[in-house]
Amino acid sequence: MKQRLVIGNWKMNGSLADNILWATHFRHGLKSQTLQDVEVAVCPPFPYLQSIRSILPDIVQLGAQDVSSECIGAFTGEISVNMLKELQCRYVIVGHSERRARMGERDADIAEKFKLVSLAGLTPVLCVGETEQERAHGQTRSVISHQIQTVIDRCGAHALRNAVIAYEPVWAIGTGVSAELADIQSTHAVIRAQLSDNGLDADDVTLLYGGSLKPGNSEEIFSLPNVDGGLIGGASLKAADFLDICWAAQTRPPEPEMKSTNNVRYQDF
Numbered sequence: 001m002k003q004r005l006v007i008g009n010w011k012m013n014g015s016l017a018d019n020i021l022w023a024t025h026f027r028h029g030l031k032s033q034t035l036q037d038v039e040v041a042v043c044p045p046f047p048y049l050q051s052i053r054s055i056l057p058d059i060v061q062l063g064a065q066d067v068s069s070e071c072i073g074a075f076t077g078e079i080s081v082n083m084l085k086e087l088q089c090r091y092v093i094v095g096h097s098e099r100r101a102r103m104g105e106r107d108a109d110i111a112e113k114f115k116l117v118s119l120a121g122l123t124p125v126l127c128v129g130e131t132e133q134e135r136a137h138g139q140t141r142s143v144i145s146h147q148i149q150t151v152i153d154r155c156g157a158h159a160l161r162n163a164v165i166a167y168e169p170v171w172a173i174g175t176g177v178s179a180e181l182a183d184i185q186s187t188h189a190v191i192r193a194q195l196s197d198n199g200l201d202a203d204d205v206t207l208l209y210g211g212s213l214k215p216g217n218s219e220e221i222f223s224l225p226n227v228d229g230g231l232i233g234g235a236s237l238k239a240a241d242f243l244d245i246c247w248a249a250q251t252r253p254p255e256p257e258m259k260s261t262n263n264v265r266y267q268d269f
């Protein structure tokens with residue numbers, strides 16, 4: 001079975017002190033049991049990348065929440081892919097719906113970012129998903145298909161090999177209401193069909209679900225045959241919750257007593 005991937009996207013949350021505490025708790029929590037068949041990554045805010053890297057064990061990968069579509073030069077406030085590489089990022093999120101909506105990022109900008117990330121040898125995490133309105137108009141498939149096709153047309157299908165696509169229905173993000181299992185399953189199947197129409201194998205691309213994924217629903221979502229893991233926002237902000245999601249992603253589940261249902265396990269740290 002394919003290794004699952006669990007990525008925490010902290011967005012613009014926490015102070016330096018909070019995030020250092022999170023990483024310290026997570027490191028201690030990981031010691032309680034070896035994670036099997038799961039790759040874990042966290043995407044802290046840019047200024048904290050280096051501090052978090054220095055605390056987390058090497059088995060936890062670092063990711064960035066965004067990247068510039070330019071390589072170098074007079075682009076005030078931008079962060080290049082080479083800078084992310086220097087900071088030991090392995091994953092780079094591109095096209096998150098919050099950036100599409102609030103920063104006006106278009107599919108073409110996102111495809112450019114995707115290209116730079118893959119050329120740099122890092123792994124792009126392409127976020128796709130429909131808004132509430134698009135869903136109500138029955139446009140889910142066409143929206144997602146366009147988001148993916150723009151990247152394929154700009155970068156070539158081969159660029160998606162070993163890449164990650166995260167299906168994040170916009171209406172499920174931060175709402176506490178995740179998509180129905182059947183909808184996740186069918187949308188992921190549609191994405192896989194599009195990838196295969198473009199000459200890719202089903203296993204070439206890691207397909208994540210994101211949107212109100214939490215300890216209470218992660219096990220059933222990860223059990224869907226087309227889901228290779230999750231991209232987690234709110235529930236990644238508590239180390240204990242994120243750890244529980246990581247345990248749930250294991251293909252061989254942990255012993256029941258190793259699972260945490262609250263933060264008690266961390267009181268000593």
Ligand SMILES: O=C(CO)COP(=O)(O)O
Pocket residue numbers: 009096168172173174175176210211212213231232233234235
């Ligand atoms: O946007 C997300 C991850 O990128 C999902 O956020 P939530 O898990 O808070 O719904």
